[in-house]
Each structure stands twice: as structure tokens, then as C-alpha cells.
Amino acid sequence: MSVLLVLTNVPDAMLADRMAQALVAQGCAACVNVLAPCASVYRWRGGVERSAEIPLLIKTTQQHYAAVESAIRKLHSYELPEIIAVPVTQGLPAYLAWVESETTGQIQA
Secondary structure, three states: OOEEEEEEEEOOHHHHHHHHHHHHHOOOOOEEEEOOOEEEEEEEOOEEEEEEEEEEEEEEEHHHHHHHHHHHHHHOOOOOOOOEEEEOOOOOHHHHHHHHHHOOOOOOO
16 A cells, blocks of 8 residues: 555644645545644744644545645745655555545646
């Protein structure tokens, strides 16, 4: 299986919804979970920052990772967005097959 879980955070619910809709509509993600807001604490440009963010859990495949990354970078408002892909090594076989089947269509740019 080549399923990936891609993680990113966005600054607000409007962008979270827009990004989730775009990724699924473009065919590069089978599903995007938009999670509840969280507090992120991070180092940026020599200082410690704290921001409210909306986490996104994006289900895709290795084959479609580049399209997911490109779409996130295009839509994201951050100068340096978090984009982390984690390989899915175990899971319900039928669900993993569904992710693969839903991301094999024509990707819309």
C-alpha cells in the first residue's frame, strides 16, 4: 500500500475548509479531516510564537503527494507551511483500498 497521512495546520476555519474542499475536488486526496482549533507554540525567526491553528489530516497516496504539496503551498497563507507526510503501514485493508481508489482519478490543477 502507498497510503500517506499528510499533516498541515492553517490559521483559520475558512482556509481549512477551502483547502479541504480543493484537495478532495482535485482528486489528490480521498479525505481531509478538519480538526478542532489548537494552540501551537513554535520558534520562528529567533522568538517563541503562539498561534491558534486548525489541523488538517489529509489521506492520499505516495503517487499523489506532489499534487497535495503543490496545492497546499498554493493555497496556504504561511511563508513556511508545515507539510509532513507519514506513511501508513497498517490499517483496515478496505479503507486503505478506498483511499487508493479515490485518488487514482484525473488530478485537476
